[in-house]
Amino acid sequence: MxxxxxxxxxxxxxxxxxxxxxxxxxxxxxxxxxxxxxxxxxxxxxxxxxxxxxxxxxxxxxxxxxxxxxxxxxxxxxxxxxxxxxxLFPADMVAAVGASIESLPAPGALVVECHAPARTLGPALRDAIGWARVIAGTPLAPRTTESWGGRVLALLESEQGSAVSIVSAVQPGAPRLGRVRITSIAPTRVEIDADLDTVACVTDAAGRGILPALFExxxxxxxxxxxxxxxxxxRPSDLADLRHDTGLAAALLSARPA
Known part of the structure; x- marks a missing residue:
């Protein structure tokens, strides 16, 4: 059919x-x-x-x-x-990462790095927050944030207590859609490097594993x-997830220095 x-x-x-x-x-x-x-x-x-x-x-x-x-x-x-x-948040890789970490406890902390041309910083930061939400395993909430001149410094927190630090900036030489790096700080480390090709790695005491590349x-x-x-x-959760990530990104980009 x-x-x-x-x-x-x-x-x-x-x-x-x-x-x-x-x-x-x-x-x-x-x-x-x-x-x-x-x-x-x-x-x-x-x-x-x-x-x-x-x-x-x-x-x-x-x-x-x-x-x-x-x-x-x-x-x-x-x-x-x-x-x-x-x-920068491809559904097939998100599913693969989610399956690989579903049995892991929530990480103590996450470090999020995001850079993009000015025109695409908003979508790139939104997708970076999406990755942080997936790895933390719960929605996120802002704790401290400052934004100036296309730069963002922020601290978020998950419902399970994971601290999520974010550094984001406009960079004219960045890939057209931006680039995102996420690193968890935990006994089992999860790393995401997302641009036009997304690479995900999981490192534990047994070694470092790279999730298979997805070519579809x-x-x-x-x-x-x-x-x-x-x-x-x-009813997929795409729209609800987009709403969460968009709202947080907008809040971070509109924050002013204390």
Whole structure:
């Protein structure tokens, strides 16, 4: 059985063609998975697709949106799945890392480093916070933060008491989408290095293991997740997670020196 997909994005058209057993291109939004580009006001396009009867929505590389708009989209979406493709927070690698650390206790501390060109610092910091949330195992809350001239120094805390320090800055020579490094401080160390290629390592007393590289395109991963959500009637947490990470990133970037 194939699921219809409505998209104008070339990368997603290719992904549909690569999934002939489960996806088929559709000219209509109603009853289809609607793929919307994540440029300015993407939440409006996503809301329009849901109102038009989309079975699910995929948001491709979303820009930072206002919290009020994300809340309104979540309220409108209801049971309609919303899948978010986040370049520095790839869903397949997030799942692999989560599975590899699920039996570990929460780390005592995490160090988060993030740098990006000015235009993409917001999304990069948002995705860095996403990684910290996954490794800490719980939502995060701000404790101390300062921001000035495109630089951020912050201390967050997880619900289980993990301290999360963040250093983030605008850097003109950084990769186009930014770069993120996360290091846990714990008996078993978890390291994430995310840019266009994400590398994850887990180090314990037995040695250092590098999680296998994942070569499937982000577009195919997003479509497969959307198709699965439609067929199983599950409701992925993408939008709620995006809301958490966006709200924290916005709070850190708007903080002023004491």
């Amino acid at each position: 194939t699921t219809p997909v409505r998209t104008d994005l070339d990368a997603y058209r290719i992904a549909v063609a690569e999934l002939p057993g489960s996806a088929i291109a559709s000219p209509d939004v109603k009853g289809a998975i609607a793929v919307v580009p994540g440029d300015d006001a993407w939440w409006v396009a996503a809301s329009d697709a849901i109102a038009a009867g989309a079975a699910a929505v995929v948001v491709a590389q979303p820009a930072v949106g206002p919290i009020e708009a994300l809340d309104a989209l979540a309220s409108l979406a209801g049971a309609t799945p919303v899948i978010v493709e986040r370049p 395109s982000a577009e195919r991963v997003a479509l497969r997740r959307a198709i699965s959500a439609v067929r199983t009637a599950e």
